[in-house]
Amino acid sequence: MLEMTLHYGESPLHIRDISKAQDIPARFLEQILLQIKRAGYLRSRKGPNGGYTLSKPPENISVAEIIRVMDGPLAPIDCVSVTAHEVCPREKSCGLRWLWKKSRDAIAEILESTSFADVAEMTRKARNANQENEKISLPDKDK
Amino acid sequence: MLEMTLHYGESPLHIRDISKAQDIPARFLEQILLQIKRAGYLRSRKGPNGGYTLSKPPENISVAEIIRVMDGPLAPIDCVSVTAHEVCPREKSCGLRWLWKKSRDAIAEILESTSFADVAEMTRKARNANQENEKISLPDKDK
DNA sequence: CGATTGACATAGTAAACTAATAGGAACGTT
DNA sequence: AACGTTCCTATTAGTTTACTATGTCAATCG
Numbered sequence: 001m002l003e004m005t006l007h008y009g010e011s012p013l014h015i016r017d018i019s020k021a022q023d024i025p026a027r028f029l030e031q032i033l034l035q036i037k038r039a040g041y042l043r044s045r046k047g048p049n050g051g052y053t054l055s056k057p058p059e060n061i062s063v064a065e066i067i068r069v070m071d072g073p074l075a076p077i078d079c080v081s082v083t084a085h086e087v088c089p090r091e092k093s094c095g096l097r098w099l100w101k102k103s104r105d106a107i108a109e110i111l112e113s114t115s116f117a118d119v120a121e122m123t124r125k126a127r128n129a130n131q132e133n134e135k136i137s138l139p140d141k142d143k
Numbered sequence: 144m145l146e147m148t149l150h151y152g153e154s155p156l157h158i159r160d161i162s163k164a165q166d167i168p169a170r171f172l173e174q175i176l177l178q179i180k181r182a183g184y185l186r187s188r189k190g191p192n193g194g195y196t197l198s199k200p201p202e203n204i205s206v207a208e209i210i211r212v213m214d215g216p217l218a219p220i221d222c223v224s225v226t227a228h229e230v231c232p233r234e235k236s237c238g239l240r241w242l243w244k245k246s247r248d249a250i251a252e253i254l255e256s257t258s259f260a261d262v263a264e265m266t267r268k269a270r271n272a273n274q275e276n277e278k279i280s281l282p283d284k285d286k
Numbered sequence: 287c288g289a290t291t292g293a294c295a296t297a298g299t300a301a302a303c304t305a306a307t308a309g310g311a312a313c314g315t316t
Numbered sequence: 317a318a319c320g321t322t323c324c325t326a327t328t329a330g331t332t333t334a335c336t337a338t339g340t341c342a343a344t345c346g
Binding site for chain 3 (some may be wrong): 030033037046047049051
C-alpha cells in the first residue's frame with residue numbers, strides 16, 4: 001500500500017516492482033494484493049502496462065483499515081474488540097479488561113488517524129534526509 | 144498475577160484456586176506459573192499450605208514485564224523492538240517503521256506505567272460497583 | 287488474431303506458536 | 317511414613333503464518 005501510494009497518479013504498479021522494492025516474494029504478494037483488492041481498496045488492470053492502483057486517494061485510506069483486512073481486529077483480546085466483540089463472564093469485574101481496552105483504544109487512535117498519505121510523506125522525508133547525509137559523507141562519484 | 148495480587152499478604156495461592164477463579168486449565172496454568180517463577184516474579188512453596196506468592200509488592204511489577212516474560216517483545220515488528228531489535232535494510236527510509244514505532248511506544252507507555260496493584264484496584268472498584276447494582280435489582284435473597 | 291503479460295484461483299507445506307495433556311520426581315508439612 | 321502440592325520434562329493436537337507450486341483466465345499490444 002505504501003509503494004502504491006508513493007506512485008499514486010502514475011501508471012499502474014506491477015506486482016514485480018512492488019516485490020522488488022519491498023523484498024516480498026512476488027507470488028506471496030499477489031495473494032495479499034488480491035485480498036486487499038477484494039476488500040475494495042485496489043483496482044487492477046490486466047495485460048501489458050497492467051498492474052495495481054489505489055481505488056481512492058491515499059488520504060482516505062487509514063492504516064487501520066488495511067490491518068483489519070489482513071490481520072483482523074486491532075484488539076489484543078476479543079473481549080475489548082469493537083469489530084469482533086466476544087462476551088466474557090468476568091467482563092464486568094475484570095481489571096485487566098480495563099487495561100486491554102485502554103491499549104486497544106490507544107493503538108486504534110494511532111492507526112485510524114494515520115493515512116497512507118501520511119506514511120508516504122514520512123517515507124519521502126526520511127529518504128530526503130538520508131540523501132542529504134550521503135551527499136556529505138560521499139561527495140560525488142554516483143554509482 | 145492479578146489473582147495473586149488480590150491475595151497479596153495472605154497465605155500462598157494454590158494453582159487450583161487460581162485455575163477456578165480465572166477458568167484456566169490447571170495443568171496449563173502450571174507451566175505459565177513456572178515460567179513466571181523462573182523469571183523471578185513468583186516464589187513457591189511445596190507441600191500442604193504450599194502454593195505461589197508474588198516475590199515483591201505488586202506496585203513494583205508492571206504488566207509490561209510479565210507480558211515480556213510470556214509473549215516476548217511488545218513491538219509489533221522487530222525493527223522497532225527495544226528488547227529484540229533487528230536491523231532492516233529499509234530502516235532509514237521507511238515511513239511504516241515510524242508508525243510501528245509510534246504504536247510500540249504508545250502501548251509500552253501504557254503497559255509499563257501500569258502495575259498489578261493498579262489492575263487489582265480496578266478489579267476491586269468494578270466488583271464493588273457491580274455489587275451496588277445487584278443490590279438495587281435483586282433487593283435481598285443472597286444465594 | 288495470437289502471443290505475451292499479468293491477474294486470478296486453489297492447494298499444499300514447513301515452521302512456529304498456542305493450548306493443552308501425561309507421568310512422575312521432589313519436597314514439606316503433619 | 318503418608319499425603320498434598322509444587323516442580324519438571326516430554327509429548328501432542330490444532331491453528332496460524334508465511335510462503336511455494338501449479339494452473340487457468342483475461343486483456344492488451346503488435
